[in-house]
Amino acid sequence: MTTPADTQWELYEVFHQKARGEHHVHVGAVHASSPAMALVLAKEQYARRLACVNLWVVRARDITASDYADADMFEHATDKSYREAFGYRVVKKVRGIEARGEHEAES
């Protein structure tokens, strides 16, 4: 896609942090002539109503993105529950041990 001469300035993506401790979240983009200008302009376009303690602006052309066509790379082909907490059923085994212990105590 060719872009004709654009005096609307370069594109910067804007990330906004609601409060200390939170992630910066992507909220949109501004056209600006420099990073400093992008920050000044983003404050009003993206933070005049939202609570905000910190703002990032990043040149859109510096962002490297994966391809939607490769979304299948993110899917799991096999069961990967071995690396999830829910993949471990311990309670049943503990009950088994407790039951054996009672049985031994009774005999």
Next chain:
Amino acid sequence: MEDTTALKTLLFQLADDELIIGHRDAEWTGHGPILEADIAFSSMAQDELGHAQVYYGLLHDLGETEPDRLAFLRAAADFRCAHLVELPNGDWAFSSVRQFLYDAAETVRLAALAGSSFAPLAQAARKFAGEEKYHLLHGRTWMQQLGQAGGESRVRLQAALDQAYPYALGLFEPTDAEAALAARGLKPPEAELQGHWEALTRPVLAEAGLTPPKAAPVYGGRRGQHTPHLAALLADMQLVFRSDPEASW
């Protein structure tokens, strides 16, 4: 009861400056050179109008009429704003330069008023400091960008500075209340504020490749003597309100 004349003089200056420049800034809404810039200027307009409303509120607490009536019913001769804020917006260069010079003065003024012996004013000054910080950042960023771009941009900026600077000096016009305000710890002398302002603005102007003109200050605004622009502005601003000042709008 202590004589509040000096204090009220000060409050009217503060309020009128903010109201009129807020009005001017708001005239840019929808007409800016680039969408994002338009949006930023509108925010500054709202900040200033909001500050004006607070200052008029302090006057109301001191016995003057309500803020709406103070802003929307007084005639030009009763206003105590400096000429700088009355001037029409001109081009983006003029508005940017005027705004920067004004916001630098506000920054200096608010810092001084944060220590005012009149507690409500000190409180307001401290509260406004955050918004003013953004205005100054906005102003410095634009001055730098427009100045360093050189060419037509630098030419326009210098022309704007040449025009605005004498009026900016008018922001520091001393009044008869000077001595009383300083003596009572309400506000330091204007000469002192002007010194801080020059120290604040010079490096920014230099970085933008601009030279302030050698010029005499334009005074009169603090005494109720105004340019014809103010009466024209008030005719616009007060149009609907004056059509029925007792009505609810």
Next chain:
Amino acid sequence: MYGTTTFTHVTDPLAGEDPAKLAEFEARIGRGEKIEPQDWMPREYRRQLIRMIEQHAHSEIMGALPEGKWIPHAPGFRRKLALVAKVQDEVGHAQLLYRAAETLGKSREQMIDDLLSGKSKYSNVFNYPTPTWADTAVIAWLIDAGAIINQNTNAQGSYGPYCRALKRICYEESFHLKYGYDSVVTLAAGTARQRAMLQDALNRWWRPIMHFHGPPDKVSAHTEILMRWKVKIKSNDAMRQEFLDQYVPKIWALGLSVPDPALRKDPATGLWEYSDPDWDEFKRVINGDGPCNRERLAVRRLAHEDGAWVRAALSRPA
């Protein structure tokens, strides 16, 4: 709607499209998933969306003028502040919408050029004059109400960036609507002169309001495709009915009259009947021949030209 969705000059919108890709694309939409900028999409989908989003963006920018005209005159601090904030939001919405349209491959520069040259359309309502303060109140309430109905509808569409922009726009519009309603109610509850000014404004704005959602849709295979692609969600008439149903009772509750003697809700069908709005006038206005088209485009053009040196100066690499 904000302009016109053109169904006219494309004979076969699906001509030459890869059937496998098309099927996958339509299946994704059918599942309720959003299309993102990098996805494959039919040419016609891209074309219609650019047109739709662009016209919406232009409408926001042009809409700033009839209301912005009254910022200098706004009566009192609260109204002045609110009107600045409202028009600021509209410029902000334009920014968000141009951004969304840009993701489809048209530059903001080109879109603005097309607006200023008269090539692109925008909502007809912003070509009418606002001679009194009451006009701004009527617009802020009823035009924004119409816009909200459009926006809530379009937020269910298939294109990710447009939906994201609309989410934020809908949130800000809720303030516009409340502000507008408050302004109207204040005038309605006010002096005889204020009430008269309000009724007069409503009389003048009723026809543009009835035009706002666009002419009745021509039912065609093309419309069907756009519905399947969730580019068009509801018919213009359906949205107009929603508007009338929500707002006419509120208008009447204020003691105001609507200048259409035929306006009534049929209790049997639940649908509103109204005099046929003059669709010839709509066509004339949207094609450039309204009372304020030339004047307002001239204002925008001037603002754009006056700002050219600013944009040019800062386009040079740092």
